Amino acid sequence: xxxxxxxxxxxxxxxxxAVAALTALDPDATLATRVVRVDEGAIALVGGGxxxxxxxxxxxxxxxxxxxxxxxxxxxxxxxxxQGVTSVRLVVDDSLFTGPAVSPAxxxxxxxxxxxxxxTALAVDVGRLREGEYAPRSTDxxxxxxxxxxxxxxxAGVSVQGDPARVSxxxxxxxxxxxxxxxxxD
Numbered sequence: 550x551x552x553x554x555x556x557x558x559x560x561x562x563x564x565x566x567a568v569a570a571l572t573a574l575d576p577d578a579t580l581a582t583r584v585v586r587v588d589e590g591a592i593a594l595v596g597g598g599x600x601x602x603x604x605x606x607x608x609x610x611x612x613x614x615x616x617x618x619x620x621x622x623x624x625x626x627x628x629x630x631x632q633g634v635t636s637v638r639l640v641v642d643d644s645l646f647t648g649p650a651v652s653p654a655x656x657x658x659x660x661x662x663x664x665x666x667x668x669t670a671l672a673v674d675v676g677r678l679r680e681g682e683y684a685p686r687s688t689d690x691x692x693x694x695x696x697x698x699x700x701x702x703x704x705a706g707v708s709v710q711g712d713p714a715r716v717s718x719x720x721x722x723x724x725x726x727x728x729x730x731x732x733x734x735d
Contacts, residue, residue, distance in 0.1 A: 576732060579733070580598040580733075582616055582728050582730075585723060585724050585725060586723045587719050590710075592637050592725060593639075594641045594695050594713070596642065596670030598646070598730075600672040601615070601731075602671070602728075603617035603674070604674065612735040618698045620728055621701070628726055635706065635708065637708075640695075650668050660688060662685065663683035667686070667689070667690055
């Protein structure tokens with residue numbers, strides 16, 4: 550169909566992106582999702598670029614969902630228990646990436662239709678709102694991930710006060726817990 554028409558490449562652009570990433574980054578590097586102490590009553594979920602977090606437990610042998618929010622919550626709850634803390638406020642720091650999360654060239658319906666996801670430093674299952682390759686995507690994957698993390702913290706015995714809120718930077722606090730993505734090469 551229209552073999553002489555010039556078109557913008559779509560999925561084939563992934564090949565160029567992969568080559569650029571593997572050229573610029575250590576193929577064996579992993580992306581950490583961390584929880585740090587912000588102040589006496591608050592902790593921060595800090596995105597390190599893993600868009601493929603699992604909502605539940607991670608799968609150490611998987612590429613997609615190797616790191617899981619249930620594992621991160623359990624580790625965080627253990628660290629907080631050692632400090633005698635059972636209730637916190639939760640903020641999310643996704644400031645690792647700058648610029649627009651959604652390309653201005655994308656059709657506005659593409660996120661809701663599941664063809665693309667906003668690019669953020671933190672997401673569960675690439676921002677999908679339900680199962681399926683082209684499931685609708687969250688318009689704010691970082692806050693969606695923080696909301697899921699708050700539920701996992703509650704399941705681990707730590708109550709979260711209020712709704713998660715975004716902060717511009719919290720990554721310098723004392724680290725309480727972390728999970729690691731699959732290696733970049735995967």
